[in-house]
Amino acid sequence: MSDVPHMSAAEFRRQGHAVIDWIADYHERLESFPVLSQVGPGDVRAALPADPPEVGEPFADVLADIETRILPGVTHWQHPSFFAYFPANVSGPSILGDLLAAGLGVQGMLWATSPAATELETHVLDWLATLLDLPDRFRSDGAGGGVIQHSASDAALVALLAALHRVTDGRSEHEGVAGGRFAVYTSEQTHSSVAKACRIAGLGSDSLRLVDTDPRTLRARPDRLRALIDADRTAGVVPVLVVASIGTTGVGAVDPVAELAAIAHEAGAWLHVDAAWAGVAAVVPELHWLNDGLDAADSYATNPHKWLLTNFDCDAFWVADRTALVGALSILPEYLRNAATDSGAVVDYRDWQVPLGRRFRALKLWAVIRCYGGEGLRAHVRKHVALAAEFATWVRTDDRFELVAPPSLSLVTFRLRAGDDATRALMDAVNGSGEMYLTHTVVDGTTALRLAIGSPWTEQRHVRAAWELLRARA
Amino acid sequence: MSDVPHMSAAEFRRQGHAVIDWIADYHERLESFPVLSQVGPGDVRAALPADPPEVGEPFADVLADIETRILPGVTHWQHPSFFAYFPANVSGPSILGDLLAAGLGVQGMLWATSPAATELETHVLDWLATLLDLPDRFRSDGAGGGVIQHSASDAALVALLAALHRVTDGRSEHEGVAGGRFAVYTSEQTHSSVAKACRIAGLGSDSLRLVDTDPRTLRARPDRLRALIDADRTAGVVPVLVVASIGTTGVGAVDPVAELAAIAHEAGAWLHVDAAWAGVAAVVPELHWLNDGLDAADSYATNPHKWLLTNFDCDAFWVADRTALVGALSILPEYLRNAATDSGAVVDYRDWQVPLGRRFRALKLWAVIRCYGGEGLRAHVRKHVALAAEFATWVRTDDRFELVAPPSLSLVTFRLRAGDDATRALMDAVNGSGEMYLTHTVVDGTTALRLAIGSPWTEQRHVRAAWELLRARA
Numbered sequence: 048m049s050d051v052p053h054m055s056a057a058e059f060r061r062q063g064h065a066v067i068d069w070i071a072d073y074h075e076r077l078e079s080f081p082v083l084s085q086v087g088p089g090d091v092r093a094a095l096p097a098d099p100p101e102v103g104e105p106f107a108d109v110l111a112d113i114e115t116r117i118l119p120g121v122t123h124w125q126h127p128s129f130f131a132y133f134p135a136n137v138s139g140p141s142i143l144g145d146l147l148a149a150g151l152g153v154q155g156m157l158w159a160t161s162p163a164a165t166e167l168e169t170h171v172l173d174w175l176a177t178l179l180d181l182p183d184r185f186r187s188d189g190a191g192g193g194v195i196q197h198s199a200s201d202a203a204l205v206a207l208l209a210a211l212h213r214v215t216d217g218r219s220e221h222e223g224v225a226g227g228r229f230a231v232y233t234s235e236q237t238h239s240s241v242a243k244a245c246r247i248a249g250l251g252s253d254s255l256r257l258v259d260t261d262p263r264t265l266r267a268r269p270d271r272l273r274a275l276i277d278a279d280r281t282a283g284v285v286p287v288l289v290v291a292s293i294g295t296t297g298v299g300a301v302d303p304v305a306e307l308a309a310i311a312h313e314a315g316a317w318l319h320v321d322a323a324w325a326g327v328a329a330v331v332p333e334l335h336w337l338n339d340g341l342d343a344a345d346s347y348a349t350n351p352h353k354w355l356l357t358n359f360d361c362d363a364f365w366v367a368d369r370t371a372l373v374g375a376l377s378i379l380p381e382y383l384r385n386a387a388t389d390s391g392a393v394v395d396y397r398d399w400q401v402p403l404g405r406r407f408r409a410l411k412l413w414a415v416i417r418c419y420g421g422e423g424l425r426a427h428v429r430k431h432v433a434l435a436a437e438f439a440t441w442v443r444t445d446d447r448f449e450l451v452a453p454p455s456l457s458l459v460t461f462r463l464r465a466g467d468d469a470t471r472a473l474m475d476a477v478n479g480s481g482e483m484y485l486t487h488t489v490v491d492g493t494t495a496l497r498l499a500i501g502s503p504w505t506e507q508r509h510v511r512a513a514w515e516l517l518r519a520r521a
Numbered sequence: 522m523s524d525v526p527h528m529s530a531a532e533f534r535r536q537g538h539a540v541i542d543w544i545a546d547y548h549e550r551l552e553s554f555p556v557l558s559q560v561g562p563g564d565v566r567a568a569l570p571a572d573p574p575e576v577g578e579p580f581a582d583v584l585a586d587i588e589t590r591i592l593p594g595v596t597h598w599q600h601p602s603f604f605a606y607f608p609a610n611v612s613g614p615s616i617l618g619d620l621l622a623a624g625l626g627v628q629g630m631l632w633a634t635s636p637a638a639t640e641l642e643t644h645v646l647d648w649l650a651t652l653l654d655l656p657d658r659f660r661s662d663g664a665g666g667g668v669i670q671h672s673a674s675d676a677a678l679v680a681l682l683a684a685l686h687r688v689t690d691g692r693s694e695h696e697g698v699a700g701g702r703f704a705v706y707t708s709e710q711t712h713s714s715v716a717k718a719c720r721i722a723g724l725g726s727d728s729l730r731l732v733d734t735d736p737r738t739l740r741a742r743p744d745r746l747r748a749l750i751d752a753d754r755t756a757g758v759v760p761v762l763v764v765a766s767i768g769t770t771g772v773g774a775v776d777p778v779a780e781l782a783a784i785a786h787e788a789g790a791w792l793h794v795d796a797a798w799a800g801v802a803a804v805v806p807e808l809h810w811l812n813d814g815l816d817a818a819d820s821y822a823t824n825p826h827k828w829l830l831t832n833f834d835c836d837a838f839w840v841a842d843r844t845a846l847v848g849a850l851s852i853l854p855e856y857l858r859n860a861a862t863d864s865g866a867v868v869d870y871r872d873w874q875v876p877l878g879r880r881f882r883a884l885k886l887w888a889v890i891r892c893y894g895g896e897g898l899r900a901h902v903r904k905h906v907a908l909a910a911e912f913a914t915w916v917r918t919d920d921r922f923e924l925v926a927p928p929s930l931s932l933v934t935f936r937l938r939a940g941d942d943a944t945r946a947l948m949d950a951v952n953g954s955g956e957m958y959l960t961h962t963v964v965d966g967t968t969a970l971r972l973a974i975g976s977p978w979t980e981q982r983h984v985r986a987a988w989e990l991l992r993a994r995a
Contacts, residue, residue, distance in 0.1 A: 051904055052897040053977055054613030056545045063545070066617045067537030070624030071530045084636050088866040091640035099648040103894035106614055109887070113621060117884075120637025124627045132634070132856070135878075137626035139528030140580055143540045147587060149619045149832050150544030152611035153598045160606070162558050163594025166565035174573040197671055198876035208721060223725030225699045239854040240877060246849070247682060247875060249723015251697030296856055352878070358623050359880050375720070380713040381963040382606070382770055382971070392562040401721060401875065402672035403714060404609075404826070406833050410591075413583070420577035423526040430525055489855040497856075503527055 052103050062106040069110060070142065074125065077504060081481025082126045084119065091120035127504040128483040128513060133296070133324040134457075134501015138356035144414030145358055148407040155405040158393035159385040165394055168195055168409035171416065175351070175363055178421055179329040182342040185365035187394075192369050194399040195408045196362040199323035200240035201401060202348035203290065205364070205372060207231065207244045209346070210288040210317030212375035220375060224249050230279045232256045232311075233290040234267035236297050238321060241290045250287075262491060265300035265452060267291065272307055276314045286316040291344075293337055294325025297488040298495070299455025301325070304340025317345045317371075323362070327355040328432070328456050330424045346372075354457070354501050356427065357415050361408055373398045431457035431500045434510045438498060441514050447521050451495040459498045460490065463521060467494040476520040483513045526577050536580040543584060544616065548599065551978055555955025556600045558593065565594040601978040602957040602987060607770070607798040607932075608975015612830035618888030619832055622881040629879040632867035633859040639868055642669055642883035645890065649825070649837055652895055653803040656816040659839035661868075666843050668873040669882045670836040673797035674714035675875060676822035677764060679838070679846060681705065681718045683820070684762040684791030686849035694849060698723050704753045706730045706785075707764035708741035710771050712795060715764045724761075736965060739774035739926060741765065746781055750788045760790040765818075767811055768799025771962040772969070773929025775799070778814025786817070791845075793820045797836070801829040802906070802930050804898045820846075828931070828975050830901065831889050835882055847872045905931035905974045908984050912972060915988050921995050925969040933972045934964065937995060941968040950994040957987045 054062070094116045124135050155164030172193025176185050185191045196202045211219040211229070229250055233241045235257040245255045256279070259271040276286050289311035291302040308318040320326075320341060326349025329337045341347060348364045351357035366372050377398040379388070387393045397403050419427065439454040442461045451460040463469045471487065471494055478484050485498050500510065528536070568590045598609050629638030646667025650659050659665045670676045685693040685703070703724055707715045709731040719729045730753070733745040750760050763785035765776040782792040794800075794815060800823025803811045815821060822838045825831035840846050851872040853862070861867045871877050893901065913928040916935045925934040937943045945961065945968055952958050959972050974984065 051900045051977070052893060054892065056549050059548075059613040059616075060542055060545050062613070062617055063541030063620075064538050066620050066624075067541060068534055070621070071534050071537070073624060074533075075530050086636050088632070088636070088861065088864075089640070091637045092644050095641070095644050099652055099890050100894045101896055103897045104891050106617060106888065106892050109614070109618070109891050110621075113884075117637045117641065120635065120640060121625060121627055122633070122635045124635075125625075132628070135626060135628050137623065139533040139536070140583070142533075142620070142623045143536055143580060144583070145623045146537075146540050146616070146620050147544070147584075149611065149616045150540075150547060151595060151599075152609060152832050153595055154606070154609050154833065158562070159596070161594065161596045161598075162560050162562070163565045163591045166563070166594060167569070167591065170566050170569050178573055198878045200876040200878075204721070204875065211723075219723075219725065220720045221725050221727045223698060223701065223719075223728055224723040225697070227697065239852045239857075243850070243852050243875075243877075245697075246694045246852075247678070248721065249685075249693075249698040251693065251695050253695045254697055296854075358626050359628065359878055360876075376717070378713045378716050378720075380770075382960060383713075385960075387562065390562075401678065401717075402674040402834075403717075404672045404674075404833055410587075414580065416573050417578050417583050418528065418580050419526060420574045422575055423577045426525045486856060503525070 054106065065110060077123055077126045080123050080126065082123055082128050082484040083478050083481060084122045085481060086120045091116070122484065125502055125504065127502050127506065127509040129502055130498045130500060130513060131484045131486040133353050133499050135353060135359055136356045136501060136503060137358040138415060138503055140414035140418035141357045141411045144411030148410045151407055153407055155407055156397040156403050157383060157385065157388060157395045159387045164407045164409065165396055167413060168396065169193065169394060171409045171413045172363055172365065174416055176365065178424065179326065180335050180338060181347065181365065184342065184367040185347060190369065191365060191367045193363060193365040194396055196364045196400060197360045198362050199321055199348050199350055200243060202362050202364040203240045203319065203321060204244040204247055205376065205400060206317065206319035206346045207248050207288050208375040209366065209371040213317060213371045214285060214287050214315060217374055228285060229287045230254050230256055230284045231288045232258055232272055232275060232286065234258045234260050234292060234302060236260055236265050236295040236300055237290055237292045238296045238323065265295065265298055267302045267307060269303060269306040269310055273310050276310065280314065286314040288317045288319060290319045290321055293320055293322035294455060297490060298452040298460045299325060299458040301337065305343055308340055308343035318343065319346045320344045322347065322349040324350065324353045325456055327351060328428050331428050351412055355415065355424065356419065356503065357412050361412055434500050434505065434507060435459050438510050438514060445518060451490050457500040460488065460495045462493065462495045470494045470496060473517065473520055477516050480516065482516055528580065539584060551597060551600045554597050554600065556597055556602050556958040557952050557955060558596045559955060560594045596958065599976055599978065601976050601980065601983040603976055604972045604974060604987060605958045605960040607827050607973050609827060609833055610830045610975060610977060611832040612889060612977055614888035614892035615831045615885045618885030622884045625881060627881055629881055630871040630877050631857060631859065631862060631869045633861045638881045638883065639870055641887060642870065643667065643868060645883045645887045646837055646839065648890055650839065652898065653800065654809050654812060655821065655839065658816065658841040659821060664843065665839060665841045667837060667839040668870055670838045670874060671834045672836050673795055673822050673824055674717060676836050676838040677714045677793065677795060678718040678721055679850065679874060680791065680793035680820045681722050681762050682849040683840065683845040687791060687845045688759060688761050688789060691848055702759060703761045704728050704730055704758050705762045706732055706746055706749060706760065708732045708734050708766060708776060710734055710739050710769040710774055711764055711766045712770045712797065739769065739772055741776045741781060743777060743780040743784060747784050750784060754788065760788040762791045762793060764793050764795055767794055767796035768929060771964060772926040772934045773799060773932040775811065779817055782814055782817035791819045792817065794818045796821065796823040798824065798827045799930055801825060802902050805902050825886055829889065829898065830893065830977065831886050835886055908974050908979065908981060909933050912984050912988060919992060925964050931974040934969045936967065936969045944968045944970060947991065947994055951990050954990065956990055
């Protein structure tokens, strides 16, 4: 039997140090790259060998290829002038916490398969609930608790499954969901993940009711929700889930959660709050109003992997009553039975999510919270909010531009008064320059640009330069 | 505005090198730990401060706590004497490839958001298809293609959604799935992920038909599948999906894929093959028989994160016809529109999966394939298969023990002739010793122990020691 060419410990140290140094260098030279990759379809593949190697190569060759073959095809999400979509922060503590998870290589599917993976996750989500001043109902010492999901899409999906479990008294898992019998409600501004969840969960997109928003604030209108629910109930359709948004994708609108929750609960529906991007901002006391109404929510999701310095994937998801969630998702085959699970004294997180397997994701969030502290996380959020406010004041001073909505936290939505074509041409021009990257949305039928500040490397000068470039190309 | 206490580049280098060294040390001293964590429920949390820190701490303190507060609660999946469940390998190249993904921090949800993340993934899955000798239908240059999913559970779920899309001509996404109208078929030995997928997708567990297996081989019986499908069709129930297993969780049984596929297709159903653990073994020519029948499969999943040296998460999933998958999962809101997507010339992997966001997971698989080469991967698999075969010969020599099934690849299933209680007591005794860890299953009503070999650090002496311990405690 031939020996397996595993990397030796000495070589792992050598190459590992080289990768760490490469990352540190990469972060120091972020500004030397065009933000948006300039390659065309197929360019990256054309630079790769058609066939896998028969004989192993040194890792140093892989690292060299990152530089020459991969980086040209990378859009630099950490670039200080990346203002597209929502941010996806990384940070030193997070990268190293994640590296520890890779090195340990444990599976946290059950408490028994690595108790620390489960208990640190429960603990850190309680910590985060404290930092964000979330209602006690989401803490693990009562009926609720937190868990790390892959993404806010997964959170919306499992919230829907828990809601179906509750509204059908557990029959949905066995009997399935009859299309046309159930309805889900969310604002027309809500992220597409809710529509996707309806499709995945078998309700179909026809079951999704889009609630009109106030044309000025783009917040969901409670009266419209009530009208939709009333119509459904009259028709014999069961309201299952209402999804409220705190910080919509388009313009960062914040729905009136308390009012929506009251209407949802009166109809027997579950109230899930998607605060994927904005929720973490509640780490700052002056933004605690973001949590208004959460004490009536059944579940809540926000993504440290967006704006809280923790690399993907890390969606923090809390439920007020974990029994519905576990009821919807628990299946216990013989090969997963164990004494700890049978005792009922432990949490098995596989029953809180779609997949079975789980990475030790709590390590990176733990590292971030410990290394920044509450103080550091607040400074981080405040800095971006202040930069966005400053950018908005500049937009107001130029007659060619207008704000589409008031700035929301670190997001500014604006457009050219000259109209859609001019606004889109401006976006293409600045993105094509490689000097910055921002994306668009459509509000009330017209195109708007979104400047979302989020990179830890973004300073005032980058926001200033973005504004100067926008003005110059307008 | 106070400055944000980001880790400096110099500090990142220093702490990063320390983490790399810690991981190298950890892997070198794996044998000094009890394989199975010996803590009780709540022990890990009790060692953690109740509240998050207000002021940031040095990362070195986090690393120190890994040693003292986390490791006691870790079950060491990389330990050479870890024989439980199925393996979850890591390797130097994989850890470093994953680290690069964390450092780059890009989102690969769309081709446009980082072309290299998409194109490297497509390319590396073609490479893996070559290495495993998969049918051409799964390659990206035709109608099919590969994608990395979070887990085999996610793969089974999206296969079911694609199957529903196809069988309903795309109506399922809109109208939902009526419980009782559709049926899914898989063997009673198949992993619980299929039952979970039926629940998540809204079909309900009542829609799942368990196909009897041959009592000797534990392979699904085609005649039983045909009978179940005929009964359903007579009753007006639509067969949607048949899941065949290559390497079941219990004993590693391999279903007759070609026969099941023919029956499935005759009934208009989709044939998905779950080869989560075993599939990667086809990297070895003498095990190409594992792929028998795959040229008739509609989709196929195997996990490099189990037995191919790539750390979690990395499920390789291929479809023969990507239009059904994309049809089932694609939703295009305005804020995700872009020229590349509109052109149709690129793949947007968000439409191949449940979540929207995606980590640059191809990097770790690329690093593994390049650093091991086909040669190295073959040596890795062959070594474990040979060790399992040797263990099985030892079991045969001791009258107190018996094999429950012939060894399957690197998995040996066996028991004490003295019966269930003795077998379970033996498992508890050896696991409680901390010297090894294995888990059980139930075959034909009786308890069996599973010895699954998979750690890169496992040598013959570890398997020998496991056998000696089992004999001593029997």
